[in-house]
Amino acid sequence: MADFEIKDLRASVEGRQILKGVSLAISMGEVHAVMGPNGSGKSTLSHTLMGHPGYTVDGGSVLFKGQNVLELEPDERARLGMFLAFQYPVVVPGISMANFLRTALNSKRGYDGKDKSKQVTPKEFRSMMKSELEVLHMDDSFLPRYINDGFSGGEKKRAEILQMAMLKPEIAILDETDSGLDIDSIKFVAEAVNRMRGPELGILIITHYTRVLEFIKPDYVHVLVDGKFVLSGGPEVAERLENTGYAEWGHAEEEPKEVA
Amino acid sequence: MALTAETLDQLQGEPGWLRERRQNALAAYETLQLPSKTDEEWRRTDVSRFNAAEYSKLEHLDGLKLERPSGLPAGVILKPLREAAKDHPDLVEPRLFSLVHADRDRFAALHAAFFTGGTFLYVPDGVEFDQPVLGQHFSHAGGNSVLPHTLIVAGRGARFNYLDEYIAEDDTEAGYRSGSTEIFVGEGSQVGYVAVQKWGRNVWHFADQRAELQKDSNLRLFNVTLGGKFSKTRVEASLAGEGSNAELKAIYFASGEQFFDFHTLQDHRVGNTRSDLLFKGALQDVARTVYAGLIKIEKHAARSDAYQANRNLVLSDKAKATSIPMLEIDNNDVRCTHGATVGPVDPEHLFYLRSRGIPETTAKRMLIQGFFGDVLDRIPFEHARKLVEAELEARIG
Ligand SMILES: Nc1ncnc2c1ncn2[C@@H]1O[C@H](COP(=O)(O)OP(=O)(O)OP(=O)(O)O)[C@@H](O)[C@H]1O
Ligand SMILES: [Mg+2]
Numbered sequence: 001m002a003d004f005e006i007k008d009l010r011a012s013v014e015g016r017q018i019l020k021g022v023s024l025a026i027s028m029g030e031v032h033a034v035m036g037p038n039g040s041g042k043s044t045l046s047h048t049l050m051g052h053p054g055y056t057v058d059g060g061s062v063l064f065k066g067q068n069v070l071e072l073e074p075d076e077r078a079r080l081g082m083f084l085a086f087q088y089p090v091v092v093p094g095i096s097m098a099n100f101l102r103t104a105l106n107s108k109r110g111y112d113g114k115d116k117s118k119q120v121t122p123k124e125f126r127s128m129m130k131s132e133l134e135v136l137h138m139d140d141s142f143l144p145r146y147i148n149d150g151f152s153g154g155e156k157k158r159a160e161i162l163q164m165a166m167l168k169p170e171i172a173i174l175d176e177t178d179s180g181l182d183i184d185s186i187k188f189v190a191e192a193v194n195r196m197r198g199p200e201l202g203i204l205i206i207t208h209y210t211r212v213l214e215f216i217k218p219d220y221v222h223v224l225v226d227g228k229f230v231l232s233g234g235p236e237v238a239e240r241l242e243n244t245g246y247a248e249w250g251h252a253e254e255e256p257k258e259v260a
Numbered sequence: 261m262a263l264t265a266e267t268l269d270q271l272q273g274e275p276g277w278l279r280e281r282r283q284n285a286l287a288a289y290e291t292l293q294l295p296s297k298t299d300e301e302w303r304r305t306d307v308s309r310f311n312a313a314e315y316s317k318l319e320h321l322d323g324l325k326l327e328r329p330s331g332l333p334a335g336v337i338l339k340p341l342r343e344a345a346k347d348h349p350d351l352v353e354p355r356l357f358s359l360v361h362a363d364r365d366r367f368a369a370l371h372a373a374f375f376t377g378g379t380f381l382y383v384p385d386g387v388e389f390d391q392p393v394l395g396q397h398f399s400h401a402g403g404n405s406v407l408p409h410t411l412i413v414a415g416r417g418a419r420f421n422y423l424d425e426y427i428a429e430d431d432t433e434a435g436y437r438s439g440s441t442e443i444f445v446g447e448g449s450q451v452g453y454v455a456v457q458k459w460g461r462n463v464w465h466f467a468d469q470r471a472e473l474q475k476d477s478n479l480r481l482f483n484v485t486l487g488g489k490f491s492k493t494r495v496e497a498s499l500a501g502e503g504s505n506a507e508l509k510a511i512y513f514a515s516g517e518q519f520f521d522f523h524t525l526q527d528h529r530v531g532n533t534r535s536d537l538l539f540k541g542a543l544q545d546v547a548r549t550v551y552a553g554l555i556k557i558e559k560h561a562a563r564s565d566a567y568q569a570n571r572n573l574v575l576s577d578k579a580k581a582t583s584i585p586m587l588e589i590d591n592n593d594v595r596c597t598h599g600a601t602v603g604p605v606d607p608e609h610l611f612y613l614r615s616r617g618i619p620e621t622t623a624k625r626m627l628i629q630g631f632f633g634d635v636l637d638r639i640p641f642e643h644a645r646k647l648v649e650a651e652l653e654a655r656i657g
Contacts, residue, residue, distance in 0.1 A: 050615050053607060078617035090612040094630020103626065104616035146630075147612075163616060 001063075002027045004171050004202055009060035011048040017058065018044040020227035026171065026202040033213055033238065034206045036224035037246045042206045043087050045224070046175040050084040051077055064171065079108055083169030085160040087176045087206075092147035097159070100147050101125075101166055108167055132165040135192045137184075153180040161192050168196075174205045178212035190215030210238045225249040262313035263289075263374060263405070270318045271342075271376070277353055278345045285362040285372035292366045304550045304582060305492060305521045307367075310464050315436035317404040318376045324408060325398070326379060329391035337382040338393060341409055344380035351382055356411055359442040359498070360468040367466040367492070371407050371438045378408035381422060385415035385446070392421035392452070392641050399426075399459065402433030406459075410441040414449040414477075421452035421641040426459055428487060433460035437488065443471035443479065447501060450478045452640030456647060459487035461516065467493045473533075475501030480640040483510040484648050485520055486655065496525040499533035499564075509638050510539040511648065513655050514547035514579070524553040526568065528561040528594075537568045540635045542628055542656075543579035552584040555598060559590045568598040573631045575605065575624075621657075628656050 002025030011019040018041045026032055036042050048055045049062060051074035062069045069077050092100070102125055111118035120128075133140060136158045148156050157177050164172055174193070178186050193203070193216050205216060213221075213235065221237035222229045223246070230249045231237060268282055295302035328338055337348060345352045362372030379395040399406040410424055426439045437459045445451050451471075459465055465488035471479050485491055497506035506526065514520050526535040541549055551570040572581035583600035605627050613623035632652060639645040 052611055073614070073620065074611060075614040075617050075619050075623070078615055084615055086612070086615075090608050092609045092612060092627070092630065094633040095613075095626050099626070100613070100616070103618055103622065104613075107617040107619060107622065167616065 003064070005063045006049070007061050007063070009045070009048065009062065010058040011044055012056050012058055013044060013054065018227050019048065021060070022224070022227070022229060024204075024222065024229070026204060028170065028202050029197075029199045030220065031197070031203045031205060031216060031218045033218035033221045034204060034224055035208065035221060035238065035241055040224045041227040042224055043175055044227075046084055046087070046173045046206060049173060050074055050082065075107070078167075081170035083164050083167060083172045085157075085164060085172065085174045085177045087179070089148050089151075089156040089160055091149050093149055095147050096144050097147055098143040101163065104163070105166060128166060132162055132192065135188065135195060136162055137188045138162065154182065154185045157181055158185065158189060161189050165192055165196060170200060171202050172196075172204070174203065176206055176208065178207055178209060186212055187215060210242050213238050223249075263316050263370065267316050267318065267374065273346075274342060275346055275349060277349065278342075281357065281362070282373045285357075285369050288363040289366055289369035289373055292363070292369055294366060301523060301552070305519075307490075310436075310490070312370055312405075312436060315403065315405040318374055319399065319401070319404040319406045324377050324379060325396040327394035327396075329389055329393060333387045333389055335384040336387060336389075337380065339380055341375075341378040341380045341411055344411075348380070348382070351413065352380060352411065355413065355442065355444060357442070359444075359470040359472055360440050364468075367438075368468060371409070371440055371466065371468075374405060375407045375409040375438070375440075376405070379410045379424070381411070382413045383415055383418040383420050386417045387415065388419035392423050392643050394423050394425070394643070396425045396427055397439065399428050399433060399435065399437065402430060402435045402460065402462070405436040407436070407438045410439075412441065412443045412451070412453065414444060414446045414451050416446045417448045418446060419450040421644075422454070423644050423647075424453075424455045425647070426455070426457045426487070428458060428460035428463075431460050432462060434462040435460070435464070437463045437465045439465070439467045441467075441469040443469075443481075445471055445473040445477040445479045445504070447474040448476045449474075452480045454482040454484070454639060454641070454644040454648075456484040456644070456651065457487050457491065457493075458651065461487060461518065462489050463487065464489070465491040465493075467491075468496070469494065470496040470498070471506065472498045472500050473504035473506055476503040477501060478505045480507045480638075481509070482639050482644065484651070485510065485512040485522075486651060488520070489517060490519050492521040492523075494523045494525070496527065497535060498527045498529060499535060499561075500529050502530050502532045505534045506536070507638070508535065508537040509635055510541075511632055511635055511652070512539070512541035512549065513652065514541065514549050515544045515655070516547065517545070518547045520547075520549045522549070522551045522553075524551075524568070526553075526555045526566050528555075528557045528564040528566060530558075530560060531562040531564060533561060534565045535567070538635055538638070539570045540632060541571075541581065542573040542575060542631065543581055544575040546576070546578045548580045548582075550582045550584075551600070552586065553598070554586040554588060555596055557589040557591050557594050557596065562591050562593040564591070564594045566594070566596045570600045571631075572602040573605065573628065574602060575628070625656050
C-alpha cells in the first residue's frame with residue numbers, strides 16, 4: 001500500500017459536485033504532477049485534502065499513517081505531516097510572519113506553552129531560516145511584516161515554499177506554486193523543493209506548465225478534467241498535453257491563463 | 261435610602277462653592293427625566309433597571325493611589341481633586357464641570373453631585389516631563405457608589421502623559437461606578453491620556469471623557485473598556501484652537517452578558533484642525549456593543565480633516581455589535597472619512613493558520629491579538645501599552 005492514498009474522493013462546493021471520484025496513491029520519495037484545465041477541480045482537490053471548511057466531502061477516503069485524514073481538523077492534518085502551498089496565499093494583517101512561522105513550528109513540535117524543551121529557540125529558528133532564505137533568494141526583511149501583506153505575487157509563492165522548508169512535511173501539495181513566478185524564481189523554488197526531495201517526502205504538484213516539471217521532474221503525471229482523472233502516466237503525459245492540450249477530453253483548447 | 265441631600269453629608273470638609281455645585285447638580289438630577297427609548301442616544305441602551313438608590317453609600321472618598329513621577333518639576337500640582345478644590349480654588353472652580361456639564365443628563369448630574377475623589381493635575385506653562393503620572397482608583401466592595409473625577413490642566417507648551425486605571429478588587433462586585441475626565445489642552449501643549457476601565461463585571465458604569473484643545477495643541481486619548489455589566493462612555497474632543505490635533509482611540513473587549521455603549525464626538529469648531537478616531541472592539545458570548553460617533557464640522561472650520569472608524573470583531577453568533585457613524589458638516593472645504601465594520605474572524609485567515617498546524621484556539625487568539633495590533637501601537641506611552649497588552653492577553657485567554 002502507498003503511504004498516502006486518496007480513494008474515490010468526491011467533494012462539492014456550495015452544493016455543486018466538483019470532484020467526481022478521484023483516486024491517487026503517493027509513496028514517499030515520489031513526485032506526482034496533476035495537470036488540468038481551469039476549473040477542473042485541482043484546487044478543490046488541494047483544499048479538500050487540507051480540510052478547508054468551504055468544501056464538503058461527499059465520499060471517499062484519504063489514508064495517511066493509518067488514519068483517514070478526512071476525519072481530522074486542518075491543523076491535525078498539518079501536524080500529521082501534510083502541507084499545502086496555496087495557489088493564492090492569504091494576507092493576514094496584524095500577525096507578523098516571524099510570529100506565524102515560530103508558532104507553526106512550535107505547534108508542529110507539540111509545544112503548547114508548557115514544556116519549554118519542545119519550544120524552538122530564537123537561535124535555532126534563525127539558523128533554520130538562514131539557509132532556506134538563501135536558496136530561495138529571500139532576505140529576512142519580510143519577517144517583521146504581516147503575513148503576506150504587501151508581498152508581490154512571486155514573494156508570496158516563495159514564502160509558501162519557505163514555510164514548507166521550515167515545517168518539513170511528509171506530504172506536500174503545491175498548488176500552482178509556479179504560476180506568477182518569473183523564470184529565475186521558478187528555478188529558486190525548484191531548487192528549494194529539490195533539496196527536500198527524498199525518501200521522507202511525497203509531493204503532489206499542481207501546475208499548468210511543463211516548464212516547472214523540467215526542474216522538478218515528476219515520476220507520474222495525472223490529467224484532471226471535470227473532477228476526474230482521465231489519464232495517468234509518466235512524464236511523457238506532460239509532453240503530450242503540451243502538444244495537444246485537453247481537446248481530446250472534450251475540453252476546448254485553451255491557453256493556460258496566468259492567474260496568480 | 262436614596263441618593264439625596266443627606267447623602268451629600270458623607271462629603272465633609274469641602275469648600276462652599278463645591279458644596280453648592282453639588283447641590284445644583286442634585287437639583288438637576290431630580291428634575292431631569294430618565295432618557296426615553298425615543299431619544300436617539302439611548303434607543304439601544306436600556307437603563308431602566310438602574311436604580312441609584314441601591315448604591316447610596318459613597319466609597320473611595322480620596323482613596324486613590326497616585327504615583328508621582330520622581331522629580332516632578334516645580335509648579336506641577338498633583339493631588340486628590342477634593343483636596344485641590346480646597347487648596348487651589350482659583351484653578352479648579354472655573355474649570356470643574358465646565359466641559360462635562362452636570363445638567364447634560366441624569367447620569368452626568370448624579371456623577372457631578374456625588375463624585376468621590378479623583379485626581380487634579382495641573383502642569384504649568386512650558387513644563388514637560390516624560391515619566392507618566394499614574395492614578396489608580398480602587399473599589400473595595402460592591403453595593404456602593406465609586407465615582408472618581410479627573411481634572412487635567414495643561415499649560416501652554418506643557419508636555420506629559422497621564423494614566424487613569426479603574427480597578428475592582430472583586431471582579432463580581434455590583435455597584436454604581438463612573439470615571440469621568442476633563443482635559444484642558446493648552447496652546448501648543450502635548451497631552452497623552454489613557455483610561456483603563458476594569459471595574460467589576462456586575463456594575464453600572466457611566467463616564468464622560470471630554471477634552472478641549474487650544475491652538476496648535478496635541479491630544480492623544482486612549483480609552484480601554486473591559487469592565488461593567490453596563491458601561492456607557494462618551495469620548496469627546498472639542499477642537500477650539502487652529503492647528504489642534506486630537507487622536508481618539510479605544511479598545512474594548514466585551515464578554516459574557518456585558519453591554520458597552522460608546523458615544524464619540526469630534527467637534528471641529530475652528531479651521532485647520534485634525535481629528536483621528538479609531539475604536540476597535542471584540543465581542544464574545546452574548547455581549548452587545550453600540551458605537552455611535554459624530555463628526556461635527558462647524559461653519560468656520562475650513563481645511564479641517566476628520567477621520568473616524570469603528571471596527572468590531574464578533575467572536576460568537578450570539579454577540580451583537582451595532583455601529584452608527586454620523587456626520588454634520590457646515591463647511592465644504594474639509595476632508596472627512598468614516599467607516600464601520602462588524603464581522604467574525606475571517607474563515608480564510610483561520611484556515612491559513614490552521615493549515616500550518618496551529619490549533620484553532622491558538623489561531624483565533626493570534627487573530628484577535630492581530631486585530632488589536634494596530635491600535636495597541638497607538639497607545640501613547642510604554643507603561644500603559646504594557647498594562648493594556650497584559651489585560652487583553654488575560655481576556656483573550
Ligand atoms: N468557494 C467557491 N465557491 C463557488 N464555487 C467554487 C468555489 N471554489 C471553487 N469553485 C468552483 O469549483 C470549480 C473548480 O474550481 P477549482 O478552484 O478547483 O479549479 P482549478 O482546477 O483549481 O482551476 P484553476 O486552474 O483556475 O486554478 C470551478 O468551477 C469553481 O468556480
Ligand atoms: Mg486552482
